Amino acid sequence: MFMHILKYELKNGLRTKDLIIWLILFPIILGTCFKIAFGSIYEKTEKFSSIPVAIVDDGENAPFRQVVEGIESADEPFLKATFTDKAKAEKMLDDGDVEGIIFTADKLSLTVKEKGLKETMLKAFIEQYSVREKIAVDAISTAPEKAQEIIASLTSDTADSCREIPLSQGNPDPYAQYFYNLIAMVAMFGCITGVHITIQNQADLSPLGARNNCSPVPKSISITACLTGSYIMQTVCMLICVTFLAFVLKIDFGDRLWLVYPSAVLGGIVGVSFGFFVGSIARVSDKAKVAILMSISMVMCFCSGLMMGNMKAVIASTIPWFNNINPAAVISDCFYCLNIYEDYDRFISKLITMAVISAVFVVLGFVTSRRKKYASI
Amino acid sequence: MQVFKAMFKVMRSRLPSAMIYIVCFVVISAIIANASTNDNKFEAKRLDICIFDEDDTPESHALAELIKKNNDIVEIEDDKDTVTDALYYRRIDYALIINKGYADKIRAGESADFFSSYHLDESFSVVYMGQFLDEYVATVKAYLNMGKSFDEAAVSAEEALSQNAEVNMLSRIDKGGNSHFSVDFAGYFQYMPYILISIIISVVSLVLVTMNRKDIRFRTNCSCLKESKYTAQLFIGSFVFVFIIWLVFMIFGAILNREMYTGRAWLAVLNSFIFAMVVGTMAVLVASFEPKDNILNLITQVLGLGMSFFCGIFIPVDVLSDGVLSVARFLPAYWYVKANNMIADITPYSLDEVVECYLIQIGFAAAMVIITLLVRKVKYSGAAISTAVKKKAVSQ
Numbered sequence: 001m002f003m004h005i006l007k008y009e010l011k012n013g014l015r016t017k018d019l020i021i022w023l024i025l026f027p028i029i030l031g032t033c034f035k036i037a038f039g040s041i042y043e044k045t046e047k048f049s050s051i052p053v054a055i056v057d058d059g060e061n062a063p064f065r066q067v068v069e070g071i072e073s074a075d076e077p078f079l080k081a082t083f084t085d086k087a088k089a090e091k092m093l094d095d096g097d098v099e100g101i102i103f104t105a106d107k108l109s110l111t112v113k114e115k116g117l118k119e120t121m122l123k124a125f126i127e128q129y130s131v132r133e134k135i136a137v138d139a140i141s142t143a144p145e146k147a148q149e150i151i152a153s154l155t156s157d158t159a160d161s162c163r164e165i166p167l168s169q170g171n172p173d174p175y176a177q178y179f180y181n182l183i184a185m186v187a188m189f190g191c192i193t194g195v196h197i198t199i200q201n202q203a204d205l206s207p208l209g210a211r212n213n214c215s216p217v218p219k220s221i222s223i224t225a226c227l228t229g230s231y232i233m234q235t236v237c238m239l240i241c242v243t244f245l246a247f248v249l250k251i252d253f254g255d256r257l258w259l260v261y262p263s264a265v266l267g268g269i270v271g272v273s274f275g276f277f278v279g280s281i282a283r284v285s286d287k288a289k290v291a292i293l294m295s296i297s298m299v300m301c302f303c304s305g306l307m308m309g310n311m312k313a314v315i316a317s318t319i320p321w322f323n324n325i326n327p328a329a330v331i332s333d334c335f336y337c338l339n340i341y342e343d344y345d346r347f348i349s350k351l352i353t354m355a356v357i358s359a360v361f362v363v364l365g366f367v368t369s370r371r372k373k374y375a376s377i
Numbered sequence: 378m379q380v381f382k383a384m385f386k387v388m389r390s391r392l393p394s395a396m397i398y399i400v401c402f403v404v405i406s407a408i409i410a411n412a413s414t415n416d417n418k419f420e421a422k423r424l425d426i427c428i429f430d431e432d433d434t435p436e437s438h439a440l441a442e443l444i445k446k447n448n449d450i451v452e453i454e455d456d457k458d459t460v461t462d463a464l465y466y467r468r469i470d471y472a473l474i475i476n477k478g479y480a481d482k483i484r485a486g487e488s489a490d491f492f493s494s495y496h497l498d499e500s501f502s503v504v505y506m507g508q509f510l511d512e513y514v515a516t517v518k519a520y521l522n523m524g525k526s527f528d529e530a531a532v533s534a535e536e537a538l539s540q541n542a543e544v545n546m547l548s549r550i551d552k553g554g555n556s557h558f559s560v561d562f563a564g565y566f567q568y569m570p571y572i573l574i575s576i577i578i579s580v581v582s583l584v585l586v587t588m589n590r591k592d593i594r595f596r597t598n599c600s601c602l603k604e605s606k607y608t609a610q611l612f613i614g615s616f617v618f619v620f621i622i623w624l625v626f627m628i629f630g631a632i633l634n635r636e637m638y639t640g641r642a643w644l645a646v647l648n649s650f651i652f653a654m655v656v657g658t659m660a661v662l663v664a665s666f667e668p669k670d671n672i673l674n675l676i677t678q679v680l681g682l683g684m685s686f687f688c689g690i691f692i693p694v695d696v697l698s699d700g701v702l703s704v705a706r707f708l709p710a711y712w713y714v715k716a717n718n719m720i721a722d723i724t725p726y727s728l729d730e731v732v733e734c735y736l737i738q739i740g741f742a743a744a745m746v747i748i749t750l751l752v753r754k755v756k757y758s759g760a761a762i763s764t765a766v767k768k769k770a771v772s773q
Contacts, residue, residue: 165493172497313466
């Protein structure tokens with residue numbers, strides 16, 4: 001009997017359009033949108049690259065020109081300078097071709113369009129120039145005999161005072177977490193599949209439920225079969241989603257993609273179990289159940305950072321325990337751990353959390369759907 | 378006006394979901410509007426930095442104080458995982474460790490290994506702080522070389538490093554000044570297309586599909602109501618709904634802006650009106666394919682999210698890749714955003730180009746109307762109906 005119900009559950013699932021739309025098409029569309037939006041934002045705005053700058057050299061400030069040329073000849077130059085006149089420079093700034101204009105006439109000054117970090121770095125750069133000037137003046141006035149040596153050491157002494165401790169070999173692009181959350185969203189949408197189990201097995205919700213209830217199959221068997229069917233369908237959806245993200249959109253999940261798949265599948269199981277549990281506690285109509293589940297899972301995804309990337313960090317600093325029990329956050333954390341952390345401690349603890357959450361939901365779901373008998377409807 | 382009235386009765390059932398969109402949008406806009414600043418003076422960007430002072434000497438404190446002057450210090454736990462999380466989620470921009478023995482080394486005039494930093498990626502903040510630290514060390518050492526004591530050197534270095542260069546903002550950019558349409562207020566208009574698309578398509582299309590359902594349509598067709606009058610009422614009904622939604626947004630906009638629209642802001646108002654009409658025609662077109670409820674939801678999401686991401690509604694146009702932008706040109710929202718950016722002075726303003734954007738949007742609306750008429754003609758023409766009847770006869 002188990003196999004019979006499982007077979008029909010799977011057939012039923014394949015013919016449910018909602019399932020295909022929300023669990024397969026919608027993530028593909030949203031993923032493509034995310035890729036368009038966040039695909040190049042990290043490279044363009046946060047990852048260091050030479051800052052384009054226009055230099056208006058009215059006063060023929062030769063030493064400054066030398067300094068700039070010196071910087072530009074480095075391997076990874078800090079500036080990419082264009083020497084030009086004022087009108088052209090302003091046009092370039094306006095069009096966004098350069099981040100700022102440095103005027104070298106008698107005193108260095110800077111004109112910018114925005115108030116960001118790149119502009120601040122340009123400001124620091126021209127300040128650095130005047131700092132050196134001041135040091136030279138001070139050196140000549142206090143220790144004229146050593147002045148030459150001090151000034152020389154200022155320009156030659158380029159030793160890095162700061163040693164970098166690498167934290168991770170993974171993909172540091174923070175926008176990748178939108179894709180982690182997208183997978184978490186698909187997993188949480190599994191609750192729609194989960195709630196169908198209750199709708200199909202509860203006599204007051206659907207004609208199918210009424211028919212199922214008067215069949216002689218024990219409820220435990222029919223529900224287990226439905227649950228298995230839902231798990232299988234959700235697994236397929238999760239596999240499609242991850243494959244699409246990893247191979248079509250080419251999202252960098254770090255170097256352990258083979259572990260991303262099982263985590264996503266486990267996430268899908270959490271989602272289905274969650275839907276099954278909520279479906280069996282609330283005695284409301286099927287539409288209301290779906291609406292409740294959708295809003296709860298959207299709120300969970302919001303808290304995990306689907307809409308605002310730093311939401312999880314905000315929650316971590318205010319109510320840290322919530323991130324450990326919010327299923328969406330746990331699922332997306334899994335992918336984050338795989339990407340960033342070298343060791344598996346935190347990843348495994350997340351997997352265990354997911355397993356425990358789904359086990360709790362399934363057990364509670366079975367307990368609450370027990371002994372719901374109907375003499376008449 | 379029976380058809381008109383019936384339309385609004387159906388619309389009422391969709392009102393709750395439309396209200397959710399409106400309320401979310403207005404609340405988020407209100408929060409953004411409150412947080413904005415209107416001045417046009419350059420301020421250096423303050424980084425969020427956490428410092429782990431392993432040296433804990435007066436020398437290291439002096440450095441920490443100097444960093445604190447231009448940046449915000451964030452206290453977090455000294456634990457590798459916590460620091461990684463904070464860096465990844467951008468709670469901090471830089472994690473600095475002042476190594477043990479810093480004071481002794483700098484006094485001895487050594488040249489490396491003063492600091493360590495937790496490093497996740499080569500971002501601008503990392504380069505900026507690296508340069509700052511190098512500069513600080515070089516300056517202090519220069520003053521020590523002049524024969525000053527460390528305390529004097531630190532004071533002189535701080536003095537030298539706190540020079541302020543003159544920074545001007547590009548004069549064309551006018552933040553809430555003469556144009557009467559500030560960059561911040563432009564944000565309200567920038568996000569509006571997403572909400573307009575979501576509400577108008579989901580409501581208007583649904584109503585039109587419902588009115589066009591077979592039994593209802595057959596009943597209307599055999600009434601004494603003229604076909605042209607029926608279509609006109611449907612059209613007026615859709616127009617009135619679109620107009621009301623648009624008006625609601627304009628009223629909220631004026632409230633958030635704390636003053637009536639003046640000057641250039643009217644151009645933005647006109648822009649949004651044209652766009653609302655474009656979306657209206659789009660909704661009619663979608664409805665003429667008679668999609669089922671769940672398909673309609675999907676179409677709404679595709680159009681809303683798709684246009685928002687492709688055309689620069691959710692993220693600024695300049696971070697989109699060129700390939701995306703060349704596709705976006707074929708979508709009306711691209712021209713809406715382009716006009717809006719010009720009106721807000723984000724890109725150079727020119728009235729002619731703004732009008733050009735208006736005309737292109739109107740062109741999209743006209744195209745949509747023509748396609749709708751074509752679709753309807755093919756669908757409801759005698760030939761189409763007779764094939765449908767034949768098919769049914771064959772299948773029976």
